[in-house]
Amino acid sequence: MHYLVTGGAGFVGSHVVLALRDAGHSVVVFDNLSTGHRAALPPDVPLIVGDLSDPARLNTVMEYERFDAVLHFAALSLVADSMRAPFTYLRHNYLNSLHLVELCVRHSIRRFVFSSTAALFGTPEQQPIMEDATVNPGSPYGESKFLIERVLHWAEKIHGLHSACLRYFNAAGSDPSGRAGEDHRPETHLIPLAIDTALGRRPRLSIFGSDYPTPDGTCVRDYIHVTDLARAHLAALEQIGTRSVTYNVGNTTGFSNLEVVRSVERVTGRRIDWCGADRRPGDPAILIAGSERLRRETGWTPHIAALDDIVETAYRWRLAHPDGYAPLPAMQDARVESRPVPAFSVPPVATAMHPPAPS
Ligand SMILES: NC(=O)c1ccc[n+]([C@@H]2O[C@H](COP(=O)([O-])OP(=O)(O)OC[C@H]3O[C@@H](n4cnc5c(N)ncnc54)[C@H](O)[C@@H]3O)[C@@H](O)[C@H]2O)c1
Secondary structure, eight states, rough: EEEEEEESSHHHHHHHHHHHHHTTTTTEEOOOOOSSGGSSSSSSOOEEOOOOHHHHHHHHHHSHHHHHHHHEEEOOOOHHHHHOOOOIIIIIIIIIHHHHHHHHTTTTOOOEEEEEEGGGOSSSSSBBOOTTTTOOOOSSHHHHHHHHHHHHHHHHHHHOEEEEEEOOOOOEETTTTSSOOOOOOSOOOHHHHHHHHHHHHSSOOEEEEEEESSSSSSOOOOOEEEHHHHHHHHHHHHHHHHSSSSEEEEEEEEEEHHHHHHHHHHOOOOOOOOEEEEOOOOOSSOOOBBHHHHHHHHHHHHSOOOOOOOHHHHHHHHOTTTTTOOOOOOOOOOTTTOOOOOOOOOOOOTTTSSSOOOO
8 A cells, every 4th residue: 555644744644654564565645844753764765855834835745646545644642732722723733734734635545543542631631541531632733632632523524535534642662673762842741851850851840730739739631652652543434335433442440640750760770750730721631541442442552661661772772772763865756746736625525325215
């Protein structure tokens, strides 16, 4: 199969690119490199440097090559930032995705995998959070992702575009064989920050909030190894030939921020200097995934589930890449040029969802 991967140069996307290629598929990555890295991709993966807000460019890409599915990772994804700049988040994530979904319909692409998030559950009443839990986003970031899920709902109903909405919990770790890792700039995720503090690359680690209703007062999160998360994308792709699915992707186990700090101390053998800081806006106390639907329907199960093992892979990558990915200049796929998108209206696809009315 031949796949278009938006945001494929980012943390999760690059690991999914590796998993797709390991499974024998070919990929083209579309990424503006705002937070991603050319070096996160194998050198022979075509990278089109472009922004999703430029549908003309995207349209040209889809005219040039025929894709069996699109996997969509490109987004702004910081909850706290979205509380400061709600319209930026809503515009960037929602409108860009809307363009992308419209273009998929226009180019008769029939499968779409979307990076959704646990953040669309807000502050859930029950843990673990099942797929059918009430959606009540606690931030514009979560809201933007839910809006995209709704776009995909209508894209299926009216145009027959089947999708998988994968609601990730906290992606962590790195490719066990060291081919990719996590390099956000600035980094906001707890495990890489704790590792850098242990290595003396940061003076001190801030833990946001110590008065949450959790056993030690710090937030509890479900950490899913990024390679297991990548495998969930392959499993989901197999499900969406004739239907759409929504899955939570997590380990079904929660760890508090302080438990993560202790895990990093165990793995690195070093003490971490940490201090308490104010809560961040939009952060719920506990997010633990109920991933039973994914397990039951696809047979997926995490392979690297223990927190120390997840941390170990992240630590090894950081030791091998103390400065993250080398800051290589962006390489452009010269085959693709922007052309204006002609105005279009897409006729509904005749599907089994619209049976003839009984006479
Ligand atoms: N990392 C997590 O724990 C987590 C949890 C829940 C959901 N998600 C979602 O998963 C996806 C990937 O997350 P990540 O941690 O890999 O993020 P990331 O920032 O590492 O990757 C995002 C990629 O998208 C690219 N990008 C962003 N805006 C773009 C645009 N307008 N046009 C083209 N490319 C653009 C970036 O350059 C980057 O390569 C995001 O949609 C995020 O919301 C991530």
